[in-house]
Amino acid sequence: MASAQEGQSGRDASGPEVTALLSEQHREFRRSFAELRAMREPLARRDALERLSCQLSKHEAAEAMAVYPVVAHLASGPELRARALADERQTARLLANCLRKSFWRPRSRGLRRLLCQLQAVLDEHVSYEEEMIFPVLRLGEEERKRQMMGTWMENAESIGPTRPHPHGPQRLPGLIALLPVLAVLDRLRDAARRRVETPPKMRS
Ligand SMILES: [Fe+2]
Numbered sequence: 001m002a003s004a005q006e007g008q009s010g011r012d013a014s015g016p017e018v019t020a021l022l023s024e025q026h027r028e029f030r031r032s033f034a035e036l037r038a039m040r041e042p043l044a045r046r047d048a049l050e051r052l053s054c055q056l057s058k059h060e061a062a063e064a065m066a067v068y069p070v071v072a073h074l075a076s077g078p079e080l081r082a083r084a085l086a087d088e089r090q091t092a093r094l095l096a097n098c099l100r101k102s103f104w105r106p107r108s109r110g111l112r113r114l115l116c117q118l119q120a121v122l123d124e125h126v127s128y129e130e131e132m133i134f135p136v137l138r139l140g141e142e143e144r145k146r147q148m149m150g151t152w153m154e155n156a157e158s159i160g161p162t163r164p165h166p167h168g169p170q171r172l173p174g175l176i177a178l179l180p181v182l183a184v185l186d187r188l189r190d191a192a193r194r195r196v197e198t199p200p201k202m203r204s
């Protein structure tokens with residue numbers, strides 16, 4: 001009988017199957033975004049957007065490190081990767097705008113419009129990956145390799161940037177050189193932000 005863990009993300013001792021892992025994360029993004037859009041309290045919505053932004057930024061950077069370099073070697077891979085990276089650039093740009101607006105104008109109509117745009121772009125992007133890229137990956141790479149990719153993906157996420165970088169690198173050489181720097185800078189900014197928001201007597 002399969003263990004409870006094997007039921008998640010096609011995971012067994014060899015690691016999570018990468019397309020199952022990514023699809024599970026996509027479902028989570030869609031669910032979190034729907035919840036966020038339903039929120040009426042601007043500051044709660046801003047916090048939810050920051051959490052989503054952190055997960056999404058790690059996800060996209062890890063895909064660029066662990067998934068697209070493999071996809072690029074498969075049939076039609078270069079075109080599939082180019083379209084996905086263009087989507088991700090657009091998503092990162094919109095996400096950065098939403099974060100900026102949610103900080104400075106959390107009650108504005110402009111923010112609601114931007115969130116609506118971001119949700120549509122993200123929805124189309126994850127559908128593109130699931131319908132166009134994952135089937136090619138499942139056909140072109142054996143399961144063992146896809147499980148290794150799932151493990152690479154999780155490792156890359158654990159050290160990835162926590163904020164969108166619309167002008168950051170998207171290909172391997174640039175990612176290897178710059179991603180660790182961006183990730184450290186993001187974590188420093190996150191820590192500074194938490195410090196500003198935590199009342200002095202609650203700080204340890
Ligand atoms: Fe993606």
Ligand SMILES: [Fe+2]
Binds near residue numbers: 026059063126129
């Ligand atoms: Fe994805």
